[in-house]
Amino acid sequence: MSSFRFGDVAAARARIRDAGRAxxxxxxxxxxxxxxxxxxxxxxxxxxARRSLDLSLPEATGFSREMVRAGLALALERWTGDAFxxxxxxxxxxxxxxxxxxxxxxxxxxxxxxxxxxxxxxxTLLAILAPxxxxxxxxxxxxxxxxxxxxxxxxxxxxxxxxxxxCVEVVQFPAGDREALEVFLSAECVVASGSNATLRAIxxxxxxxxxxxxxxxxxxxxxxxPEALTSTSLPQxxxxxxxxxxxxxxxxxxxxxxxxxxVPDRLAIDQLASGLAxxxxxxxxxxxxxxxxxxxxxxxxxxxxxxxxRGAASRxxxxxxxxxxxxxxxxxxxxxxxxxxxxxxVRVHPVADLAxxxxxxxxxxxxxxxxxxxxxxxxxxxxxxxxxERGASRVCPxxxxxxxxxxxxxxxxxxxxxxxxxxxxxxx
Amino acid sequence: xxxxxxxxxxAKVLAWMREPATLEWPQEEERFDQIARELFHFQFDHxxxxxxxxxxxxxxxxxxxxxxxxxxxxxxxxxxxxxxxxAADEVVHVFRTSGTSARRRxxxxxxxxxxxxxxxxxxxxLHLLPELVRGALPGxxxxxxxxxxxxxxxxxxxxxxxxxxxxxxVLLRALSLQDAIGPSGFDVAGGELRFESWLxxxxxxxxxxxxFVLCGTAFAFVHALDELARRGVRLAxxxxxxxxxxxxxxxxxxxxxxxxxxxxxxERLCVPPxxxxxxxxxxxxxxxxHDSVLRFSGAPRRKLGPPWARVRLVDPTTGNEVPRGxxxxxxxxxxxxxxxxxxxxxxxxxxxxxxxxxxxxxxxGAEARGCSLAMDEMLAGxxxx
Numbered sequence: 001m002s003s004f005r006f007g008d009v010a011a012a013r014a015r016i017r018d019a020g021r022a023x024x025x026x027x028x029x030x031x032x033x034x035x036x037x038x039x040x041x042x043x044x045x046x047x048x049a050r051r052s053l054d055l056s057l058p059e060a061t062g063f064s065r066e067m068v069r070a071g072l073a074l075a076l077e078r079w080t081g082d083a084f085x086x087x088x089x090x091x092x093x094x095x096x097x098x099x100x101x102x103x104x105x106x107x108x109x110x111x112x113x114x115x116x117x118x119x120x121x122x123x124t125l126l127a128i129l130a131p132x133x134x135x136x137x138x139x140x141x142x143x144x145x146x147x148x149x150x151x152x153x154x155x156x157x158x159x160x161x162x163x164x165x166x167c168v169e170v171v172q173f174p175a176g177d178r179e180a181l182e183v184f185l186s187a188e189c190v191v192a193s194g195s196n197a198t199l200r201a202i203x204x205x206x207x208x209x210x211x212x213x214x215x216x217x218x219x220x221x222x223x224x225x226p227e228a229l230t231s232t233s234l235p236q237x238x239x240x241x242x243x244x245x246x247x248x249x250x251x252x253x254x255x256x257x258x259x260x261x262x263v264p265d266r267l268a269i270d271q272l273a274s275g276l277a278x279x280x281x282x283x284x285x286x287x288x289x290x291x292x293x294x295x296x297x298x299x300x301x302x303x304x305x306x307x308x309x310r311g312a313a314s315r316x317x318x319x320x321x322x323x324x325x326x327x328x329x330x331x332x333x334x335x336x337x338x339x340x341x342x343x344x345x346v347r348v349h350p351v352a353d354l355a356x357x358x359x360x361x362x363x364x365x366x367x368x369x370x371x372x373x374x375x376x377x378x379x380x381x382x383x384x385x386x387x388x389e390r391g392a393s394r395v396c397p398x399x400x401x402x403x404x405x406x407x408x409x410x411x412x413x414x415x416x417x418x419x420x421x422x423x424x425x426x427x428x
Numbered sequence: 429x430x431x432x433x434x435x436x437x438x439a440k441v442l443a444w445m446r447e448p449a450t451l452e453w454p455q456e457e458e459r460f461d462q463i464a465r466e467l468f469h470f471q472f473d474h475x476x477x478x479x480x481x482x483x484x485x486x487x488x489x490x491x492x493x494x495x496x497x498x499x500x501x502x503x504x505x506x507x508x509x510x511x512x513x514x515a516a517d518e519v520v521h522v523f524r525t526s527g528t529s530a531r532r533r534x535x536x537x538x539x540x541x542x543x544x545x546x547x548x549x550x551x552x553x554l555h556l557l558p559e560l561v562r563g564a565l566p567g568x569x570x571x572x573x574x575x576x577x578x579x580x581x582x583x584x585x586x587x588x589x590x591x592x593x594x595x596x597x598v599l600l601r602a603l604s605l606q607d608a609i610g611p612s613g614f615d616v617a618g619g620e621l622r623f624e625s626w627l628x629x630x631x632x633x634x635x636x637x638x639x640f641v642l643c644g645t646a647f648a649f650v651h652a653l654d655e656l657a658r659r660g661v662r663l664a665x666x667x668x669x670x671x672x673x674x675x676x677x678x679x680x681x682x683x684x685x686x687x688x689x690x691x692x693x694x695e696r697l698c699v700p701p702x703x704x705x706x707x708x709x710x711x712x713x714x715x716x717x718h719d720s721v722l723r724f725s726g727a728p729r730r731k732l733g734p735p736w737a738r739v740r741l742v743d744p745t746t747g748n749e750v751p752r753g754x755x756x757x758x759x760x761x762x763x764x765x766x767x768x769x770x771x772x773x774x775x776x777x778x779x780x781x782x783x784x785x786x787x788x789x790x791x792x793g794a795e796a797r798g799c800s801l802a803m804d805e806m807l808a809g810x811x812x813x
Contacts, residue, residue, distance in 0.1 A: 294744065294777065298757045301744040302502045302775065309505045312480035323747065 004171045006179040012169035013139055013183060016111055019166040020137035024108075026163075028135065032088055034161035035129050036081025041156060042125065043076045045069070049156045053121060053149065060148040061119040062291030063249065068121075070287055071247050074403045075122040087407040088133055091416045103427075106420040108136030109189035109211060115202070117193040117215075119145035120252045121152075126406070126415065127191060128153045128168060134419050137167035141184055147172060181205070189213065189419055213418040215411050218253040218369035219340065222398055223260045223357070223383065228375025229268040234275050237374060240399030242279030244372060246327070247402040249289055250342045253369045254394075254401050257340035260360060262351045262376075270318070273331035273348045277320035280327040280344060289326040292343050299341035304328050335360035354379065354386075361390055369411070370394040372401050434474075434513070434766065437467055438543060441763045444736050445546040449554050451561060451723060455735050463736075463763050464495035467770050474513035478769050496740060496749070500759045500771035506534035506712050511769050514539045523591040525711045526675075536591070536712050539767050544591075545598045547715045547764045551734050552599055555705055555718030556641055556672055560608055575668065576633050577603070577612035578626060580644025580652060586617065591711045592674065596643060610638050621648060623655050630663055639668035642697070645675040649693065650684055656696045664698045670722060671699050674707040706731075708787055712772050713737070714764025720784060730784030736763040739785050741778055755779050755788055 004012070023031065041047045053072065058065045092106045112131035116124055128150065131138040142150045150170045158165025173180040182205065189211040192202050196216045206212040222244065228237045244256050259276070261269045292300070304319060307330040311317040316333035327344035335349045335356070351360045354376075361368075368391040376383045384395040393412040394404060407415060440463055469489040472479045482488065482499045492498055505511065506525070518539040525534035538544065553560055557575065577600060582590065584597035596614070603609040610633075615626040633640055642665075644652075649671075656663070671693055684692070690701040702721050708731050709716035715737040720730050733739065740749055741756030750756035758778040761771045777788040 292745070294755055294757075298744040298775070298777065301747075301757070302504065302773065305502045305773065306504055306508065308484065309477060309481045309501055310508055312484065313477035313509050324745070 004173045004180065006173075006177065006183060009139075009171050009173060009180045009183045012171050013111070013187070016137035016139050016167060016169050019163075020111055020135075022163060023132070023137055023167050024135050031135070031161075031164060032085060032133060033081075034157070034164050035133055036084050037160045038129065038153075038156050039076075039079055039084050039125075040081045041160065043079065045073065047156075048159065049152050052152050052155075056148045056152075057121065057146070058290070061146050062293075063119070064288045064290045066287050067248065067290060071402065072121060074247070077403055079122070079125075079406045083406040084129070084133075087415055090407060091414045092134070092420070103425050105423040105425065106134060106416075107423060108134030108420055109187070110136070111187040112136040112138050112189040112191060112419060113184050113187035114138050114140045115184070115190065115192040115194065116141060116143040116146070116150060117195075117198070118143055118251065118253075120248050121146065121149040123193070123252075124149040125153050127193070128157075130415055131189070131191070131419055132157070132164060132167055134416055136189065136419065138169070139184065139187060140168065140170045142170060142172045144175075186210075191215075191419070211418075211421075213413070217367065218411065219364060219367050220254050220256045220370040220372075220401060221258050221260060221361070221364065221368070222256045222372040222374075222401075223262060223387070224272070224398075225354075225373070225375035225377070225379070225383070226263045226265075226268070227377050228398075229261060229263055229265075229272055231271075233375065234271060237398060238272070238275035238279040239282070240374075240397070241372070242276055242283050243399050244401040245276075245346050246280060246283045246287055246289070246344055249292075250344050250346075252402065254404060255342070256346065256370075256372060256401060257342070258347045258349055260335065260349050260351050260357070262354055262357060264352055266316075266350070269348060269350050270331060273318065273320055273329050276346065276348065277327075277329040280329065280346075281321070281325070284326055289344055292326075296341065296343050299339070300328065300343050300345055303339050303341045303345060304330075337363045354383065357383075357386065358390065365391045368392045370396060370401055370404070372396055372398040374398050433466075433470055437463065437470060437766050438540070441543055441736060441766060442546055445543070445550065445734070445764070449550040449561060449734075451554070451558060453554065453735055460735065460738065460763070461495045464498060464761060464770065465489075465492060467763060467766060468492055468495075468498045470766075471513045471769055475511055475769060477509055478511060478513075495738070495761055498761060498771045500761075500773040501769050502773045503534065503710060503712050503775060506536060507532045510535070510537060512537045512539070512767055513769075514767055522589055523594070523711045524589040526590075534711055536768060541594075543764045543766060544594070544714045547734065547736070548595050548598050549602050551716055551718060552672075553603075555720070555723050555732065556670060557608070558723045574608065574610040575639045575641050575670075576610040576629070577641045577643060578629055579612075579614045580616055580621065580626070580642070580648035581614065582616045582619070583614045591709075592645070595716075609641075616644075616648065621651050621655070623652065626652065627656075627661070630665065634663065634666060637666045639666045639670070641670055641672065642699070643672040646673045646684070646686075646689055647675065649673055649689065653692045653696050657692075662696055662698070669697070669699050670703040670705065671697070672705050672707055672718075674709065710772075710774065712765075712768070713760060713762045715762045717784075728781055730781035730786055731778075732784045737761065739778070741780060741785065742773075752780050758785070758787065 042049050053068060057068045114127050128138055128140055140150050154168040154170050157168055185205045190206045191213045192199055193215040199214045199216050222241050227233060241259060261272055307317055307319045311319055318331040320329040321327055330347045332347050332349045335351050351357055371387040371392040373383050373395060374397055387395050393409050472482055472489055485499055487499045519537045521538045521541055523536045579596045581593050581596055584593045587593040600612055615622050690704050693704055694700050705719040705722060707716050707718050715734055717731040717733040720732050738761045740759045742759050743750050744757050755777050758774045758776045763770060778785045779788060
């Protein structure tokens with residue numbers, strides 16, 4: 001795809017400003033109905049949007065065709081138009097938020113620039129719908145990892161509601177094009193996803209009173225208790241955990257990079273690692289791993305060789321799978337945090353008991369997104385509470401990590417509230 | 429094999445390193461292969477973790493029939509394990525990788541420095557001072573033409589575990605003994621660049637029209653060049669001056685591309701890129717690779733090494749060598765590593781160019797697909813890796 005130049009970005013920005021004036025003049029309910037319809041259509045596997053993604057996303061992102069189909073089907077399972085309306089009510093309806101009805105107004109910014117990252121399609125979908133829901137047109141820069149989805153979203157919106165479609169402009173320009181970047185970042189509100197280094201670089205370019213809503217890199221994990229590791233439960237546990245790992249080739253912030261087995265029984269941990277290996281091998285038959293860039297393949301091979309060597313040094317480290325397998329399970333001998341090369345590489349860490357869990361997760365805490373937990377019986381609630389206190393913005397069962405509810409508080413924030421200015425209208 | 433076998437191996441490699449270097453420096457494939465397989469046999473037997481690591485891959489002295497089959501260990505393994513082929517009580521020196529105290533550092537334990545030191549000199553001379561090669565290592569040179577070495581690094585005394593400082597110390601000592609260089613020295617002390625004395629040394633050399641070989645880490649050069657720029661100073665170093673820069677910027681507050689660094693060097697020191705040599709080496713290796721620009725001026729820039737060290741570029745998934753011209757992971761086989769493991773898989777990507785290679789870098793575009801991971805930050809916080 002050809003890149004936009006500075007002038008193209010400036011022109012796109014001017015167009016959405018014009019379209020934004022019309023957007024703000026429309027009843028919000030009408031706009032929300034259109035956005036809900038977009039979501040409902042996306043949920044249909046035979047819809048134009050889904051067929052378009054089936055066709056072009058594998059080549060553009062490297063994911064296998066099977067992965068795109070299965071990943072989207074699972075991720076959109078609960079993303080209905082009604083669910084979207086419910087999120088709007090939860091976050092913007094003063095009554096639902098405990099304020100006096102009619103006394104607090106949520107107003108979107110004149111324009112919102114959305115800087116996308118990564119290659120997963122559903123975060124892109126929501127990132128574009130959200131500004132529109134609060135009455136703000138969206139100028140969207142695609143990520144280098146997925147130049148396709150944003151355009152499909154824009155087309156879907158235009159198909160349902162052409163006037164609303166005019167409120168989305170999708171641009172692409174090189175990261176080093178400073179002029180284009182400055183124009184792009186001059187919107188009143190900027191939503192930026194990316195590495196922490198990227199966000200640090202952008203922050204000075206979006207000074208107050210502009211609003212910067214930043215989503216940095218996060219990691220997810222799975223924490224299993226004894227009841228998930230018994231001989232009867234393990235056959236259910238492993239496929240679920242393996243699905244969480246395999247979906248989107250472990251490249252999303254909701255993909256678990258590690259499994260913490262909170263059990264003193266060494267044999268149970270070995271069996272878990274072995275079961276995960278079998279489950280990943282099975283999943284490969286149904287959802288083959290996609291293309292891996294050489295940097296990713298090198299990191300994967302290096303981490304595997306490193307574990308092999310540690311295993312050869314007589315430590316309790318074991319590697320499951322061969323060097324040619326498109327997955328790798330490493331049974332670690334401690335909870336020490338190690339490199340996570342992704343692309344279906346998972347480490348199983350032993351944790352002696354629940355008391356040791358906070359220490360085991362200490363280094364991860366500031367970066368935690370989701371935690372899948374299972375097998376803690378009566379203690380499940382307190383483990384979930386602990387994960388929330390450690391920074392997790394989502395706790396769910398294994399097998400559901402890649403299907404967050406539409407209203408998930410991404411990075412602990414609301415979906416719509418960060419994109420709004422709230423005005424409290426006091427009585428005379 | 430026995431200690432006598434190790435001594436014999438060391439003797440063979442040392443003899444090779446001490447042979448007169450020539451600009452052509454023939455590769456001697458058969459000789460390399462023979463020693464590499466003997467060395468693999470020795471290390472397979474004497475470095476137990478490595479032996480088991482190889483055996484699990486089905487690579488044993490019986491099955492490895494060419495040096496290309498010798499299994500490589502990832503360089504990061506030196507942060508986790510002691511990989512040595514001799515007894516613990518025979519350690520005479522330890523080199524450590526750079527890094528902050530919060531992070532685990534790689535460690536190379538040595539029972540002799542002889543090979544390391546013998547490897548340093550010929551490579552340096554051939555790639556930085558090729559005019560000194562007259563079919564043999566440096567011979568008598570007229571005093572006026574003798575270059576001066578200024579080192580932007582701490583002395584070996586101050587940084588005994590730095591292989592880089594040790595290398596520079598060896599070079600200064602050896603080249604001084606051979607009367608091949610003029611007044612030379614180190615310009616970093618107490619962890620800081622001694623800018624005034626460095627500047628004075630340069631100005632004094634300029635007054636005598638004595639060319640310089642300025643050596644140091646890329647980051648140290650940036651620091652010195654920034655200070656020159658701040659003072660508005662531009663030095664016209666004497667003709668024949670040259671630069672050796674090495675290392676990267678990881679963990680530093682300022683990063684520059686190599687091209688930008690070379691532009692700055694030319695601007696502030698009047699040393700053109702054609703006289704700037706990047707050295708590619710690592711703590712875990714005895715030998716180094718250098719840019720070819722001075723050894724073969726006018727030819728394409730590529731990295732060349734001594735004949736006792738070889739590079740393979742491999743596909744990380746298959747482990748097979750990539751077709752010529754394609755990008756692969758850099759694996760180095762260094763016969764100078766007799767006391768540890770001779771085959772090291774680096775974290776770098778490279779591509780073959782003519783008789784050498786270029787280093788592409790570590791993680792180009794690594795973030796393009798993943799939403800996940802700030803691992804460097806997390807691991808730094810965890811005090812590991």
